[in-house]
Amino acid sequence: MNIGEVSQRSGLPAKTIRYYEDIGLVTPLRGANGYRRFRESDMHKLLFLARARQLGFSIEDCRDLLALWEDKGRxxxxxxxxxxxxxxxxxxxxxxxxxxxxxxxxxxxxxxxxxxxxxxxxxxxxxx
Amino acid sequence: MNIGEVSQRSGLPAKTIRYYEDIGLVTPLRGANGYRRFRESDMHKLLFLARARQLGFSIEDCRDLLALWEDKGRxxxxxxxxxxxxxxxxxxxxxxxxxxxxxxxxxxxxxxxxxxxxxxxxxxxxxx
DNA sequence: CTTGACCTTCCAGTGACGGGAAGCCCTATC
DNA sequence: GATAGGGCTTCCCGTCACTGGAAGGTCAAG
CATH class of the missing domain: 1.20.5 (Single alpha-helices involved in coiled-coils or other helix-helix interfaces)
Structure with a gap:
């Protein structure tokens, strides 16, 4: 998936998604053309982030929540x-x-x- | 009055008062030493601003409110x-x-x- | 071959300050 | 007169979570 489709499906602006990559919340792959290539797992993370942000969690809270989400032994x-x-x-x-x-x-x-x-x-x- | 006393009396941090001067909300005089010299009228404006900000008015709202306050024919x-x-x-x-x-x-x-x-x-x- | 949509990076701005550096000024004390 | 301290000055960067825009590369359709 390119960023446009991810943006559509998650409801997050492309700018925001790039920002989330900048600060290390998602790490999509890159295609030969330099385009970001998002996996389904990236998509899930972004949906998670979108929902947490809707509930007003700060970015740092989101980072911690994501880490706990990934940690199955939390x-x-x-x-x-x-x-x-x-x-x-x-x-x-x-x-x-x-x-x-x-x-x-x-x-x-x-x-x-x-x-x-x-x-x-x-x-x-x-x-x- | 120097900025320290104004800060004390208004409850606004000195930094904030300087910022308000920067954006043109107050225009204190200057002493020969370069220090800001606040008149009573400046003090009143700052108290006005402090109260408007406490009520959550934006700076731009405050600017408009101050102008209306000064305008006796409003x-x-x-x-x-x-x-x-x-x-x-x-x-x-x-x-x-x-x-x-x-x-x-x-x-x-x-x-x-x-x-x-x-x-x-x-x-x-x-x-x- | 061109058009136009999509993608990239980078830089600057938002609101309303706050922190901190570097340096001048004033008063009091020794 | 030297010094210590506190207060004042300007200047620049950082905050939070993006948003806008410029300059330029990429891709699919006609």
């Missing part, structure tokens, strides 16, 4: 620890965003949003 | 539009994160997390 505890750490970070991020959302929603609600200059949003940002 | 509708757009993006981001969180929480819950290799998390990531 302990599921190691996988769980990565996922748990990621989940905790996501929950913290959600809490932050929800705080922003609450404040912003209040402010937007309090602002008339008309042609006059008085604006509770700016007042709040400029409060002393 | 329409509050313009401010509200920026805040509303930002709020919408935050809500979308929260929705994304909540989807990740739900999936991850399920997977973490389903994984024994012991010394054995079988792991629903990896199974899900590698599903065909």
């Amino acid at each position: 302990a599921s505890a190691d996988v769980r620890a990565i996922a748990q750490g990621h989940l905790t970070r996501i929950e913290a991020r959600i809490a932050d965003l929800r705080a922003m959302q609450a404040t912003l929603a209040d402010l937007v609600c309090a602002c008339a949003g008309d042609a006059r200059p008085d604006c509770p949003i700016l007042q709040d940002l400029a409060r002393d | 329409a509050s509708a313009d401010v509200r539009a920026i805040a509303q757009g930002h709020l919408t993006r935050i809500e979308a981001r929260i929705a994304d994160l909540r989807a990740m969180q739900a999936t991850l929480a399920d997977l973490v819950c389903a994984c024994a997390g012991d010394a054995r290799p079988d792991c629903p998390i990896l199974q899900d990531l590698a599903r065909d």
Whole structure:
């Protein structure tokens, strides 16, 4: 398979796939013409990566997850620890965003949003 | 005021304040020794920026908000539009994160997390 | 033989800074 | 007056995970 087909089948942009090779997440073969030649196993890795990235795992998390996936003698505890750490970070991020959302929603609600200059949003940002 | 005091009073790192000058958000004066000299008005701007950034506004949003703040004849509708757009993006981001969180929480819950290799998390990531 | 799609590498930019080097300035102390 | 220390300056590189674009090689169809 050339990169175009892999890109289609995985949903990952070709640029991203090349990047993943650069940083050592996949190592496709090379044809005589210099083109990358992807095996089915490369395809599987890329699908795995695409799904892990969709779940918001960092590239380094993905690297570790891939290694555990390949390691048939792994302990599921190691996988769980990565996922748990990621989940905790996501929950913290959600809490932050929800705080922003609450404040912003209040402010937007309090602002008339008309042609006059008085604006509770700016007042709040400029409060002393 | 020198940058150190401004940094203390605003809570912004000195590096960040220099960066804000670089991109034209504040323009402190300069002393004969080359040091930045901040006026009270610069201080107010930086506090304004710090609060807007805490609410997650992008730098470009902040630039626009600052301009509106300075413009005494502004329409509050313009401010509200920026805040509303930002709020919408935050809500979308929260929705994304909540989807990740739900999936991850399920997977973490389903994984024994012991010394054995079988792991629903990896199974899900590698599903065909 | 040409066209156009596909592939290659390399370089630069994103957002919003942070780290660190090299060097000047100011104050206090000896 | 020398020195030590802290604060200030600029400059450049690194972050994260790509994305865009330029310049050029390769392949299949007409």
